[in-house]
Amino acid sequence: MPLQYTDGEFEGKKLLIVEGSLDDTVDLAPFEDPSYTYVDCEKLNRMLSVGIRKWVLTLKARPSDAPLYFVRCSVMFVEQLNVIDGFVGNSEVQSFFAPYICEDCDEEHAFLLKKDDVVDSEAPSKTCPSCSKELEFDEDEDEFFEFLED
Numbered sequence: 001m002p003l004q005y006t007d008g009e010f011e012g013k014k015l016l017i018v019e020g021s022l023d024d025t026v027d028l029a030p031f032e033d034p035s036y037t038y039v040d041c042e043k044l045n046r047m048l049s050v051g052i053r054k055w056v057l058t059l060k061a062r063p064s065d066a067p068l069y070f071v072r073c074s075v076m077f078v079e080q081l082n083v084i085d086g087f088v089g090n091s092e093v094q095s096f097f098a099p100y101i102c103e104d105c106d107e108e109h110a111f112l113l114k115k116d117d118v119v120d121s122e123a124p125s126k127t128c129p130s131c132s133k134e135l136e137f138d139e140d141e142d143e144f145f146e147f148l149e150d
């Protein structure tokens with residue numbers, strides 16, 4: 001599904017909710033609209049290289065006095081953020097999903113974290129919603145939280 005946009009509200013400001021894939025047909029015009037403050041990226045589910053190139057250029061062009069704050073970024077979004085220089089330009093990631101796994105239930109759980117939840121690249125401890133056992137972090141912590149170091 002090509003990228004679709006829905007308007008929302010977050011902390012009293014205009015929120016752009018994004019859903020679908022960043023492919024070669026992507027229209028990123030809403031990212032040039034200065035009235036948006038927040039972007040919800042939970043459902044941004046695929047990123048192809050042509051789309052990523054457009055995305056990086058669009059965000060780079062955003063004036064530095066009108067940054068966007070990305071919230072609810074998916075695990076995939078964070079992975080791109082860590083490998084692509086300037087992935088969000090002058091904008092900022094405020095909250096994101098982090099992958100955990102329960103070794104007893106063999107189930108994956110994603111938890112929404114805020115920047116401040118992570119200190120020294122250490123994932124905050126979380127417990128399994130099914131069995132209450134402490135979860136293991138399901139990525140390399142230094143790599144996954146690298147974007148927070150900037």
Ligand SMILES: [Zn+2]
Nearest residue numbers: 102105128131
């Ligand atoms: Zn469990």
